[in-house]
Amino acid sequence: MALRVQKFGGTSVADIERISKVADRVQKAHENGDRMVVVLSAMAGVTNNLISLAGxxxxxxxxxxxxxxxxxxxxxxxxxxxxxxxxxxxxAKSFLGFQAGIHTDHMSGKARIREIDSHNLREALDEGHIVVVAGFQGADDHGDITTLGRGGSDTSAVAIAASLKADVCEIFTDVDGVYTTDPRICPKARKISRISYDEMLEMAILGAKVLQIRSVEFAKKYNVPVHVRSSFNEEEGTMVVNESKNMESPVVSGVTCDMNEARITFKRVPDQPGISAKVFGALAEAGISVDMIIQNSRTGGETDLTFTVTMDDFERAMEISKKVADQIHAGEIRTATEIAKISVIGLGMKSHSGVAAVMFKALAEENINIRMISTSEIRISCVILAKYAELAVRTLHAAFGLDKE
Amino acid sequence: MALRVQKFGGTSVADIERISKVADRVQKAHENGDRMVVVLSAMAGVTNNLISLAGxxxxxxxxxxxxxxxxxxxxxxxxxxxxxxxxxxxxAKSFLGFQAGIHTDHMSGKARIREIDSHNLREALDEGHIVVVAGFQGADDHGDITTLGRGGSDTSAVAIAASLKADVCEIFTDVDGVYTTDPRICPKARKISRISYDEMLEMAILGAKVLQIRSVEFAKKYNVPVHVRSSFNEEEGTMVVNESKNMESPVVSGVTCDMNEARITFKRVPDQPGISAKVFGALAEAGISVDMIIQNSRTGGETDLTFTVTMDDFERAMEISKKVADQIHAGEIRTATEIAKISVIGLGMKSHSGVAAVMFKALAEENINIRMISTSEIRISCVILAKYAELAVRTLHAAFGLDKE
Structure with a gap:
């Protein structure tokens, strides 16, 4: 008798008919003897409609x-x-965020879960209920309702699974699992059957929309096995699990493409200590996350400072940048929004050298100019012009042998 | 600096434009220095859409x-x-039912307010907030969300006004106030400028939709002055207040017509003690309210037992009635759904005799047959065939001098 948390996204509950299909699936698992927690998103389109109403x-x-x-x-x-x-x-019994004991911080719109008091859920499970939880929401310590940001229902599900020590957290979505890259861009993309938390985390950060980043962080932290799978069929999807000794580690597991960043460059910044702290301090204060940062040396005690932010934050980041530029007597500010960040991710990079060289060579052969580079232990990212994005993805997918079965 | 509770119904907040008009009104009062609590219904049509979705x-x-x-x-x-x-x-700050401290019993769909812990609301008012409360809802002592039944936002507003000791509870609606009768039936209907809680209560019970019954009970119990007025203009509406010595008490203040009842008759019930208790006990257990009850003596140790229930409860009442009829060996059950209950209400009845005689005579002159009669200290009701309802209303409105200015 397993304890399973199943999360269904907006397209899986888009109308009464689909909700009924989800109910079929939940009922079947329940009748198999599993204890069930169902975490739901809003019907597809509803959140956007509400945002438009608010607008x-x-x-x-x-x-x-x-x-x-x-x-x-x-x-x-x-x-x-x-x-x-x-x-x-x-x-069966429904629970809203606050009823499910999902305590968050105060950051409206992108609250983080602090802890889950799963007492109510446990009690309902012990009474034999199928527990149905409204995803995406919690309450802060004033009792104010908070939401967890786009894709927050994933995090609700994984956090609940962690809190209840569930055997598995199944994320049902409109795709079959996690792919080596976006199949819409690269027809040779293949489903990955097992992937480590770290790789999944990089992929989520880099724009693979299949799981919310924080849900993967939670899964990693509490070692929750996550199964990403389609709500429209019975196929096995992708298991996101702890990196294990006997896990085959391809040098590159996936290629991602993130079109959702914009670049801001401060030209001719005085090359003095404390300048970066001023720029990024002001952005951090406004809750704006900066992704890549590059500083180029110039002659004459000046430097260029370049960084990227998400498109959502771009306008606000520009307002703040203009103010800071005045304060620090920087030259002009230049921006680029038609950019793409192409990344290759793989646990195998840890033990293989030369991955970067392969990547740069493959891009160079297609005459794709690299504007920025950043790396982590298991990732290499390059910012290029947006118009080359698809070509770059297909090129790298082939270059790292992901086209083959 | 008055403390005002303003409640706006569904038609007053039917779309963003109307919500904006309500905001204008609230802002004006706030800028006049009044402390404001705004209680809102759902947008017109939304509750029905949700019920249909549930269906x-x-x-x-x-x-x-x-x-x-x-x-x-x-x-x-x-x-x-x-x-x-x-x-x-x-x-400004919004409060859901549970955040506003509205504690109810467990009766889902028609919960009753047990108490209001207005601590949160007071605090927000003291901080200078315009307090916005979601009407119609509360929470029981399990933390489960409950709703107060159709028109429940009126009750939310009056109960909050009572709890905060507000100077006035203004109920903004799509009509100008309380009328002597339904203007759609009787063009000579006039707006009543002042009416007592008791009269308003009778009118609400009898189908005047302008205020939920329980809101009037609350207003009476806690002596909350209620002002029923239009959200579409600045006109004074109807003040619902305590009966006062110097209040002019017309013999009849209003005429109501309730088409929402159905009649059930048990024919040939054994005329024994305990029979009524069985019938009405079973109905009460199912939460079905019975309105009028009449028992006619027959010959041979048998009697006919007739009562009315609301149309909403009719089907369930019939199911129960059939079971009970078997148990008590009653004869057949007869029903009538095409009926109307016409009532005249007036505080003045307390000190005037002959009101019933005037009513019966007026109906008889129009050849309208009376099927059931019930009375209270300030009300006389007659059940007639539905097809005569409009005629009866106009006839009585004239007979009791309400046509005159």
């Missing part, structure tokens, strides 16, 4: 109130699912 | 889960209103 109410919707508004989406699906299961004669 | 999920939607679903409607308007007020530079 009509206010040009800059208050974040606390936006969370109250957005939370209705998951509340709706959780209630519908519970009533559907009950009407089949099953014991 | 697609289940033929008999579970009541606990239905409440979770329905509560999203008011959550949406409260969040939108708060963000709109904030975007105008005002301090």
């Amino acid at each position: 009509q109410a206010s040009d800059t919707p208050d974040k606390r109130e936006l969370d109250v508004l957005l939370a209705t989406g998951e509340q709706t699906t959780a209630a519908l699912m519970a009533m559907m299961l009950k009407s089949r004669g099953l014991k | 697609q999920a289940s033929d008999t939607p579970d009541k606990r889960e239905l409440d979770v679903l329905l509560a999203t409607g008011e959550q949406t308007t409260a969040a939108l209103m708060a963000m709109m007020l904030k975007s105008r530079g005002l301090k």
